[in-house]
Each structure stands twice: as structure tokens, then as C-alpha cells.
Amino acid sequence: MEMFAEQLINGLTIGSFYALVAIGYTMVYGVMKLINFAHGDLFTLGSYLGYTILVIGAGWATATFGVWGGVIVAVIGAMIGIGFAGLLLEKVAYAPVYKAGRLPLVVSALGASIFISNAIMAIWGPRYQAYPQASIPTGSLVLFGDVRITYVRLVTILVSLGLMALMYYIIEKTTFGSAVRASALDKDTATLMGIDFKKIIRFVFFVGPSLGALAGVFAGLNYSRIIFNLGQTYGLKAFTASILGGIGNIPGAMIGGLLLGLMEALFEGYVSGAWKNVFVFVILIVILIIRPTGLISEKIAEKV
Amino acid sequence: MKKAFAFTFTVMIILSLILTGCAQPAAEEETIKIGLQAPLTGAYAAEGAWAKQCVEIAAQLINDKGGVLGKKIEIVVVDDASNPKDSALAAQKMVSQGLQEVIASYGSSVTAPAADLYDANKVVSVAYGATAVRLTMEKERPYFFRTAGRDDTQSEFFAKFAVETLGAKTLAVMHDNQDYGKGVAVDAMAFLQPYIDAGQVEVVYYDAVTPNESDYSAVVSQIKALNPDVWFYTAYYSEAALLLKQAREAGVTSTFIGSNAVPSPEFVKIAGESIVDGSIHLNEPMPQFLSFPESKEFLDAYQAKYNEMPGSIWSVYAADGLNALVAAIRKAGTTDPDKVAEAMRTMTDATGITGLLLFTERGDRKDIPYYAYIYNAQGILEPYK
Structure with missing residues (x-):
């Protein structure tokens, strides 16, 4: 029973990371029908940016507001920084080739991914970096019996779930959200209705990467080890999660991410760690055979 | 004019080829x-x-x-x-x-x-x-x-050390499914077999983790539930650091033994001094000793x-x-x-x-000794006594 509770928490943590990164994939895909392969690398960049802020700039924040103060500065700094990096990416890598069709866009996305990951390697070096021990909050909360959860982990889960709820609210319940969904549905008609499509694009390219950056900094805080190709594993899993949930819609990405994390933890904990990824991808294939559009597919009629 | 140019050009190329050709062996x-x-x-x-x-x-x-x-x-x-x-x-x-x-x-x-x-x-x-x-x-x-x-030198040492020196009754053996890690783990199991047959020890966990991931908490919870006396991780330092860190944070108290690819400054950097304290590592002689x-x-x-x-x-x-x-x-x-x-x-x-530096017919080095080392609270490796 204790182990089951622990595995649920483990799965929820892993799933939170997948879900946060998956939102970035799915938003861009929803609006532009483009798989932003560079998204996983923006996640890594966010993690490194948070690391740099903690190493050089968070000293005063830690001294003034305690260790969590440093963390908040690093998280917000990385989110804003990577949000702008996302905008820049769109401007440099995607905007010039929109009209050329989808294939050049995919190539451009792959190129951007390789560029970012190699730039990270060139700047921070090819070796593992570790988040400074002194700026990682320590301690854990005992839930019941011997089941405990580190404060960093707890905050990771709560902040992720909170932000997911906020994203859900913005997209599904606000006027701006309807504009985003309308653009995803039919860009031309939406534009005719007076929706500023450029603004929608800026929104998805700012918010998606900054959520990725948040996940990146949390990954550093939880696991401390970061490396220039960190985003490859997370990117692949998050992309899988967004497909699992039904790519193009945000609740799908959240549910897909959490489900993937839970499946991994439960399978690894109860059956076999060595076969974890095999199992997870078999499940993915089975789900896609039964529901080719993912678990939560858009409830709309196909465009004619 | 054109011909003359072509001729000069060809001669130049041939000359340069000859020159560089001559220069190299010298x-x-x-x-x-x-x-x-x-x-x-x-x-x-x-x-x-x-x-x-x-x-x-x-x-x-x-x-x-x-x-x-x-x-x-x-x-x-x-x-x-x-x-x-x-x-x-x-x-x-x-x-x-x-x-x-x-x-x-x-x-x-x-x-x-x-x-x-x-x-x-x-x-x-x-x-x-x-x-x-x-x-x-x-x-x-x-x-x-x-x-x-070779890996089996180390595995043989591990079996003897864990059972006879540490007196472990329950063991967990974990690898990463790559050549090196799996090799050590398989050999460790082979050298443990006599002790298992004699009813001296029990291997409660034998499985692999996926390398290059960050979250190993699911495996850690499993180790926690099984609570072995000794937990032997047979692969590389970066996963070992994550595993040990997550395990200690979750409250796992088993003695951690790392194989010879674990102890390194990077291991301490990723896990932190307080986490690596007391963990034991098998190695060929360390440079400083x-x-x-x-x-x-x-x-x-x-x-x-x-x-x-x-x-x-x-x-x-x-x-x-x-x-x-x-x-x-x-x-x-x-x-x-x-x-x-x-x-x-x-x-x-x-x-x-x-x-x-002596080698066997097959190319293996002869006579390499093995030692156990332990990290102290400052993250410094000391010979295990």
C-alpha cells in the first residue's frame, strides 16, 4: 500500500514534466500544424538558463529571501528568457518558410533543434553540469507511514497542476482562448472574423517554451544533473504524450503526459525497469490503433 | 594563350604533387x-x-x-x-x-x-x-x-566482499542493460550462486534501469519496499548519482555499493557530499593511492x-x-x-x-588487484577498512 502510494507520487512527478513539455508541442501543432522539434531543446536551454541564474545571479535572492527566493528568481528568469527565445525561434526559423509548405518547415524545425542543442554544448560544455547543492531546497514532507515527498517534488507537482489548470481556463473559458481555438480550427476564417493571427502565433510561441523552461528548471532542481541533450528524452516522451492525448488540444496533452508518467512508474515499480519503455510504447501503439486521433480527440466536424 | 596557360597550370599541379609527396615520408x-x-x-x-x-x-x-x-x-x-x-x-x-x-x-x-x-x-x-x-x-x-x-575480477571481489566482509543477507543487483553494466551484474550473480545455494544470502532484486533518464523514483520505491542489506549498482556514475540521491531522499537505508565506473568527482558533484557519504565503491587502485x-x-x-x-x-x-x-x-x-x-x-x-604491464595470450592484463573504498562526509574517497 505504501509502495503503491509512492509509485503514484512518482508517476505524477514524471507525468508533470511530460505534460508541461507536451503543452508546448500541442499548442504549436494546434495553431500551425507544425511539430516544433526544437521544443525539447528549448526545455534544455531553460534548464541551463535556470542553472546560470542560480550559479551567478541568485546569490542575492537566496541571501534576501532564502533558498526558495533563489528558486523563484531562477524559474521566472528562465520562463521569460525562454519565452523570448521561442519568439525569436519563430521569427528566424519558421516565419520565413511558412509559405514554402510543411516539409521545409519540418526541416527548419529539425535544423533549429540541432542548432540549439549544439549551441548549448558550445556555451556550457559537453559535460554534465549539476545544479549547485546550496541553492536546491532540501527536506521532505512525511505524508503517512514512511511515505515521504521532497518539498521540491511537491512544489513541482502543485505548480505544474496549477499551471495546467490555468492554461485550460485560458484556452477553454476566455475570449482570447476562443480566438486561439478558432485559429486552430480554420486560420483563414478566423482572420476574416478579425482575429489577429500573428498575435496568436506569438502567444503560443511564448507560452509553450516558457512552460518548457519551467519544466527544465524543475528538472534541474529535482535531479540536479543536466546535460546539453537532456531535452531529447523529455522531448520524445512529451511528444508521445501529446499524441497519446490527441495532438492539438491542451487537455489531451495534460492527460497524456500524466498518464504516460503513471504508466512508466507503475510498470517500472511492479514489473520491470528494463522493459519499461517497450511496454509504454506498446500501450501507445494499442491506444492509437483503437483511437487513431488520441484519447481526447477534437469534437468537431472535419473541415470540408 | 589558353594552351600555354593550361600547360603551366598542369606543370604546377604535377610539381606540387611531387613536392608534397616527397615531403611527407621525411x-x-x-x-x-x-x-x-x-x-x-x-x-x-x-x-x-x-x-x-x-x-x-x-x-x-x-x-x-x-x-x-x-x-x-x-x-x-x-x-x-x-x-x-x-x-x-x-x-x-x-x-x-x-x-x-x-x-x-x-x-x-x-x-x-x-x-x-x-x-x-x-x-x-x-x-x-x-x-x-x-x-x-x-x-x-x-x-x-x-x-x-575485466568485469569478472570485480564481480568475484564483490560477492566475497558483500557476503563475507559486510555479512549481507539480502542483496539487490541493478544494472543498466548496457554491455558493461550488464556484464558486471551477470558475473556478480554467477559468483553469488555458491552463497545462494548454501542458503547464506538471497538476491531480492535483479533488474535494469533505463540509462539517460532523470527520474528513477519508481525503482527507488521498489528498493525501499524490499529493503536489501546491500544494493549493488553496476553501471555508470551519472545514473548512480541520481539513483542514490533519490533513494536517500525517499528514505532508503541499504548499503550502496557502486561498481568501478561510479566513484568519480562527477558522481559527488551530481549527488552531493551528504548523499555519497558512506557509500562503498569497488575499484582497481585509485590514482591517489x-x-x-x-x-x-x-x-x-x-x-x-x-x-x-x-x-x-x-x-x-x-x-x-x-x-x-x-x-x-x-x-x-x-x-x-x-x-x-x-x-x-x-x-x-x-x-x-x-x-x-603484462598481458595474456588473449590480450587481458595479468594480476590486477581490487579494493573497496568508502566516501567520507566531505565527499572524499578513503580505503574501506
Whole structure:
């Protein structure tokens, strides 16, 4: 029973990371029908940016507001920084080739991914970096019996779930959200209705990467080890999660991410760690055979 | 006019070809080139950098004493990016440069394809961080040697140490499904079998984790529930650091034993001093505890240049790869690969930084001792008593 509770928490943590990164994939895909392969690398960049802020700039924040103060500065700094990096990416890598069709866009996305990951390697070096021990909050909360959860982990889960709820609210319940969904549905008609499509694009390219950056900094805080190709594993899993949930819609990405994390933890904990990824991808294939559009597919009629 | 130009041009090209053609052999004869294939980028980049530094220091020491066969040693470094594919490319590069002796490489999966290529092209290669048994026992490679020990040496030591020294009753054995880690784990199980049959110990966990991931909490919870006396992790330091950190945070109290690829400054950096405190690691002699005359000379020269000890024993084995090759070249009186390989097998008095450099018929190093070390609260490794 204790182990089951622990595995649920483990799965929820892993799933939170997948879900946060998956939102970035799915938003861009929803609006532009483009798989932003560079998204996983923006996640890594966010993690490194948070690391740099903690190493050089968070000293005063830690001294003034305690260790969590440093963390908040690093998280917000990385989110804003990577949000702008996302905008820049769109401007440099995607905007010039929109009209050329989808294939050049995919190539451009792959190129951007390789560029970012190699730039990270060139700047921070090819070796593992570790988040400074002194700026990682320590301690854990005992839930019941011997089941405990580190404060960093707890905050990771709560902040992720909170932000997911906020994203859900913005997209599904606000006027701006309807504009985003309308653009995803039919860009031309939406534009005719007076929706500023450029603004929608800026929104998805700012918010998606900054959520990725948040996940990146949390990954550093939880696991401390970061490396220039960190985003490859997370990117692949998050992309899988967004497909699992039904790519193009945000609740799908959240549910897909959490489900993937839970499946991994439960399978690894109860059956076999060595076969974890095999199992997870078999499940993915089975789900896609039964529901080719993912678990939560858009409830709309196909465009004619 | 056009014709005249074409003629001059052709003559110039021919002349330049002849000139460069003549210049090359003259330059080659001045030094003996020895290759170093190392993971300068990728997952083992730290090891690659240390290996390069160690081999360069060793080459410098040899050259200061007049080199070998009256010539200076020149090290040619090629990056294998810590993966088998680039390793094959690196080997190809060495072969096409006409090298006859190389030091290659770190990691068993990475070394295997390169060793095949070197062997096929009759290049003597000496591995320094590839410890999988199958590299020498699965098939015969007449030109392959290694200065590092084999995984089963370590596994045999582990079984005896865990059961007889620590008195463990329940054990967990964990690997990462890669060549090296799985090799150690499989051998450890084999050497534990007599104790299991005698009812002395029980292996409560035997499985693998997926490398290159960040979250190992699911496995950690499983270890916590099983609560073994000893938890043996047989693969590399970065996953080991994450596993141990997450385990201690979750309240796992089992004695952690790391295999010889775990203890390193990077391990302490990722996990933190308070986490690694009390964890035990099996290793061939650590650089700082080496006590041969050659080791002192080498370590002094290394510290004078880099102001620190070599980060791992593997990089010192790379330097000993060079020492072994030089000893063999000296004995053979030539760099001809066939004669050098023969000399490697029959040397009886070659010494290096890590003691005698003697090799078996299959290319394995003879007589490598094993030790247990323990991290103290400052994250410094001490011999286990």
C-alpha cells in the first residue's frame, strides 16, 4: 500500500514534466500544424538558463529571501528568457518558410533543434553540469507511514497542476482562448472574423517554451544533473504524450503526459525497469490503433 | 594563350604533387605516431578529457627521456563521441592516417566496433576503460589488448566482499542493460550462486534501469519496499548519482555499493557530499593511492601541470596503454604491428604507472588487484577498512 502510494507520487512527478513539455508541442501543432522539434531543446536551454541564474545571479535572492527566493528568481528568469527565445525561434526559423509548405518547415524545425542543442554544448560544455547543492531546497514532507515527498517534488507537482489548470481556463473559458481555438480550427476564417493571427502565433510561441523552461528548471532542481541533450528524452516522451492525448488540444496533452508518467512508474515499480519503455510504447501503439486521433480527440466536424 | 596557360597550370599541379609527396615520408620518420581514441564529447566527455591529459603527460615523460628507438612520440587524438557509431568512424580515421599503434577506448560498447576495425587493419589497439569480458573472450583479436581489468575480477571481489566482509543477507543487483553494466551484474550473480545455494544470502532484486533518464523514483520505491542489506549498482556514475540521491531522499537505508565506473568527482558533484557519504565503491587502485616509482613521477608531473589528480583510474590506464606500447616497441625494435603485438604478449618486465604491464595470450592484463573504498562526509574517497 505504501509502495503503491509512492509509485503514484512518482508517476505524477514524471507525468508533470511530460505534460508541461507536451503543452508546448500541442499548442504549436494546434495553431500551425507544425511539430516544433526544437521544443525539447528549448526545455534544455531553460534548464541551463535556470542553472546560470542560480550559479551567478541568485546569490542575492537566496541571501534576501532564502533558498526558495533563489528558486523563484531562477524559474521566472528562465520562463521569460525562454519565452523570448521561442519568439525569436519563430521569427528566424519558421516565419520565413511558412509559405514554402510543411516539409521545409519540418526541416527548419529539425535544423533549429540541432542548432540549439549544439549551441548549448558550445556555451556550457559537453559535460554534465549539476545544479549547485546550496541553492536546491532540501527536506521532505512525511505524508503517512514512511511515505515521504521532497518539498521540491511537491512544489513541482502543485505548480505544474496549477499551471495546467490555468492554461485550460485560458484556452477553454476566455475570449482570447476562443480566438486561439478558432485559429486552430480554420486560420483563414478566423482572420476574416478579425482575429489577429500573428498575435496568436506569438502567444503560443511564448507560452509553450516558457512552460518548457519551467519544466527544465524543475528538472534541474529535482535531479540536479543536466546535460546539453537532456531535452531529447523529455522531448520524445512529451511528444508521445501529446499524441497519446490527441495532438492539438491542451487537455489531451495534460492527460497524456500524466498518464504516460503513471504508466512508466507503475510498470517500472511492479514489473520491470528494463522493459519499461517497450511496454509504454506498446500501450501507445494499442491506444492509437483503437483511437487513431488520441484519447481526447477534437469534437468537431472535419473541415470540408 | 589558353594552351600555354593550361600547360603551366598542369606543370604546377604535377610539381606540387611531387613536392608534397616527397615531403611527407621525411616528416613521418622523425616521430613515432601513436593514436589516442577518446570520448572527448558525449556522455563520457570528462573521461575523454582526463585520458587525453594523462596520455600527453606520459608521452612528455617518455620524450624527456629521449623517446623510443631514438625518436619522439607524437600523440594523434581522435574523438569517438562516447558512442559506437562514431567510434567506428574514429577508428577508420586512425587507420586511414596510417597509424600502427593506438590507445582505444573508454566504454565496452564503444570500444567493440573500433577494436574490430583495428584488428582487421592490423593496428595494435590498447583499451583503457573497456572491461566487458566478451571483448577478449568472445572471439580472438590478435591485435587487441587492454590495460584495465575485466568485469569478472570485480564481480568475484564483490560477492566475497558483500557476503563475507559486510555479512549481507539480502542483496539487490541493478544494472543498466548496457554491455558493461550488464556484464558486471551477470558475473556478480554467477559468483553469488555458491552463497545462494548454501542458503547464506538471497538476491531480492535483479533488474535494469533505463540509462539517460532523470527520474528513477519508481525503482527507488521498489528498493525501499524490499529493503536489501546491500544494493549493488553496476553501471555508470551519472545514473548512480541520481539513483542514490533519490533513494536517500525517499528514505532508503541499504548499503550502496557502486561498481568501478561510479566513484568519480562527477558522481559527488551530481549527488552531493551528504548523499555519497558512506557509500562503498569497488575499484582497481585509485590514482591517489598508487605507490609505484613510476606512479609518483607521473602523478607529480600531472599535478604540476593540472594542479589536481587524474579524475579516474581509467585515464591512468590510458597513459599505461602508451607505456605498454612503448615498452613493446622498444622490445620489438620496430613499430611493425605484428612484432609489437608479439612483444606485448611476451613482455616480462614492462612496468607502468599501475604496476607490471603484462598481458595474456588473449590480450587481458595479468594480476590486477581490487579494493573497496568508502566516501567520507566531505565527499572524499578513503580505503574501506
